[in-house]
Amino acid sequence: MINTSTFLCILRRSTVAGAIVAAAVVVGPASANKDPVTPKQLKLYQEAFMEEVRKGDLLFHGDAAMAEQLGVKLSTTGWACAMCHPMASDTHPHAFPKFQQSMAKFATLRDMINWCIEKPNQGEKIDPESEAMKALEAYITWSNTGSVLVPGKY
Amino acid sequence: MSDELDRIRREMHAVLQPPGVRPDDSLQITRRTFIHRSLLFGAASVGQTFAWWPLLNTIDVAHAAEAPFKFAWISDTHLYERSLNTRFVDKVVRAVQEVQAMDPPADFLIFGGDLAQLGKIEELELGVELLKDLKIKKYYIPGEHDWYLDMGKKWGELFGQPNWTFDHKGVRFIGLDTVSRGPDYWTAKKMTPEERMGHMATLDGTVAGAWAGVGREQLDWMQKTLADWDKSKPIVIFSHNPLYEYYPPWNFWVRDWREVNDVLKPYTKVTNIHGHVHQVLYNEIGSMRSIGMLATSWPWPYAPEGVPKLTKPMIRVDPGDHFDGVGWETVNVNADDKVDVEYIMWGRKEVFVQTPEDHDKSIEEVIRPRIADNQYPWANP
Numbered sequence: 001m002i003n004t005s006t007f008l009c010i011l012r013r014s015t016v017a018g019a020i021v022a023a024a025v026v027v028g029p030a031s032a033n034k035d036p037v038t039p040k041q042l043k044l045y046q047e048a049f050m051e052e053v054r055k056g057d058l059l060f061h062g063d064a065a066m067a068e069q070l071g072v073k074l075s076t077t078g079w080a081c082a083m084c085h086p087m088a089s090d091t092h093p094h095a096f097p098k099f100q101q102s103m104a105k106f107a108t109l110r111d112m113i114n115w116c117i118e119k120p121n122q123g124e125k126i127d128p129e130s131e132a133m134k135a136l137e138a139y140i141t142w143s144n145t146g147s148v149l150v151p152g153k154y
Numbered sequence: 155m156s157d158e159l160d161r162i163r164r165e166m167h168a169v170l171q172p173p174g175v176r177p178d179d180s181l182q183i184t185r186r187t188f189i190h191r192s193l194l195f196g197a198a199s200v201g202q203t204f205a206w207w208p209l210l211n212t213i214d215v216a217h218a219a220e221a222p223f224k225f226a227w228i229s230d231t232h233l234y235e236r237s238l239n240t241r242f243v244d245k246v247v248r249a250v251q252e253v254q255a256m257d258p259p260a261d262f263l264i265f266g267g268d269l270a271q272l273g274k275i276e277e278l279e280l281g282v283e284l285l286k287d288l289k290i291k292k293y294y295i296p297g298e299h300d301w302y303l304d305m306g307k308k309w310g311e312l313f314g315q316p317n318w319t320f321d322h323k324g325v326r327f328i329g330l331d332t333v334s335r336g337p338d339y340w341t342a343k344k345m346t347p348e349e350r351m352g353h354m355a356t357l358d359g360t361v362a363g364a365w366a367g368v369g370r371e372q373l374d375w376m377q378k379t380l381a382d383w384d385k386s387k388p389i390v391i392f393s394h395n396p397l398y399e400y401y402p403p404w405n406f407w408v409r410d411w412r413e414v415n416d417v418l419k420p421y422t423k424v425t426n427i428h429g430h431v432h433q434v435l436y437n438e439i440g441s442m443r444s445i446g447m448l449a450t451s452w453p454w455p456y457a458p459e460g461v462p463k464l465t466k467p468m469i470r471v472d473p474g475d476h477f478d479g480v481g482w483e484t485v486n487v488n489a490d491d492k493v494d495v496e497y498i499m500w501g502r503k504e505v506f507v508q509t510p511e512d513h514d515k516s517i518e519e520v521i522r523p524r525i526a527d528n529q530y531p532w533a534n535p
């Protein structure tokens with residue numbers, strides 16, 4: 001079986017909010033790009049990313065508390081994204097943007113996420129710039145890490 | 155592929171597929187199977203899976219049936235309470251009507267598990283109410299979604315013993331319970347019944363672990379049940395999970411497939427029919443054939459790895475049509491020693507992939523297991 005414990009240690013919830021603020025200070029405008037990146041900075045960047053992955057994972061799996069925290073209603077049917085896309089499989093973030101047959105238009109991953117929320121899930125579509133959307137995008141792309149870019153592929 | 159999966163798969167191949175062993179050689183693969191037009195496609199990775207694989211709905215399984223008969227299979231209805239989701243209700247109603255309309259009628263119905271979505275009394279009772287319109291004899295085996303709210307209490311009240319056997323026109327039928335023997339992941343973490351059910355009801359969850367299994371005492375029961383059965387007479391075994399190892403992270407297996415194989419090895423005409431995977435699936439394990447059935451509720455994608463080479467995949471579905479990719483099945487046992495499984499997929503004449511692009515794996519993907527369900531409050535501090 002696949003071991004996920006390595007991710008656990010970098011995701012202590014209580015420290016992450018502080019870490020994101022700290023990241024902003026450490027990489028503040030005055031020092032940006034002028035010094036070699038430090039291990040501490042790298043750790044903070046990674047934590048900031050994984051915190052969004054964690055939130056996106058919960059949203060994607062229908063977690064009511066996370067949906068409420070981020071002010072979104074992704075489904076009214078009991079369906080969650082993961083019920084058609086376990087481990088975010090078959091989401092193909094690496095194939096976007098592309099002409100999407102179901103929408104009959106050229107679409108981004110965010111367009112597709114909103115289509116799934118509105119159609120199969122019968123939820124309320126979300127602001128493409130919202131934290132919920134970025135978190136979903138973070139989880140979906142993270143879960144497909146290693147997949148090769150094939151933009152436009154059907 | 156992870157090293158562990160790779161090791162198990164090589165072991166399974168060595169144990170179950172010794173050179174020259176296949177299901178009974180009176181099994182016939184029809185000529186039209188060999189000249190299927192998918193052979194015309196090139197050697198692309200998806201194209202390779204077409205090769206000569208039999209079409210499921212025309213596969214011929216040798217049987218010593220005394221008289222021809224048909225039975226029907228419905229599974230994975232995943233009913234919510236009616237007030238929350240009427241779509242899943244609509245699909246059960248449709249399946250029931252279609253089975254009821256079969257002419258000649260089916261001798262019986264097998265319900266293959268996951269009647270309910272969250273194991274609630276209301277969900278299970280809704281299922282009973284919907285299936286009541288079907289007047290033929292019904293047999294039930296449980297799915298994990300039916301079980302882990304009250305540990306099978308309501309299911310048992312409604313349907314009785316989860317494993318059973320009967321003989322019908324020269325065939326021995328066995329129903330197995332592959333869901334109730336999950337490891338205890340809830341007591342130490344002081345989960346509520348709802349939390350326990352929530353983890354079990356998440357296919358890609360990492361908390362419930364390797365819950366699918368037959369169990370020693372049920373294996374002993376199966377062995378005893380088969381002891382008086384002629385080794386060359388047909389056996390059909392129903393289970394919620396496949397009786398081999400396909401993709402353990404989604405419990406597309408039973409963890410004790412080695413022991414299952416030990417019990418079944420002496421019998422030459424074994425067909426396993428299973429639910430849980432919500433997809434067209436076909437495999438041969440030693441002398442056993444295994445056939446995966448559609449859900450009525452929604453289709454699962456094929457797993458990232460481990461799809462049996464013998465499976466001719468089902469078509470990529472339209473996510474905008476909730477009747478696509480789902481349905482039910484008839485199993486036809488003919489007098490001339492054949493069993494035909496026919497997939498009734500709503501909204502499709504052609505169930506199987508026709509071109510590489512019709513396959514949901516035409517876009518290659520690398521997939522990671524999820525993380526968030528293993529963290530606070532479930533992870534150790």
Ligand SMILES: [Fe+2]
Pocket residue numbers: 230232267268297430431432449
């Ligand atoms: Fe199911």
Ligand SMILES: [Fe+2]
Pocket residue numbers: 268297298299394429430
């Ligand atoms: Fe299941």
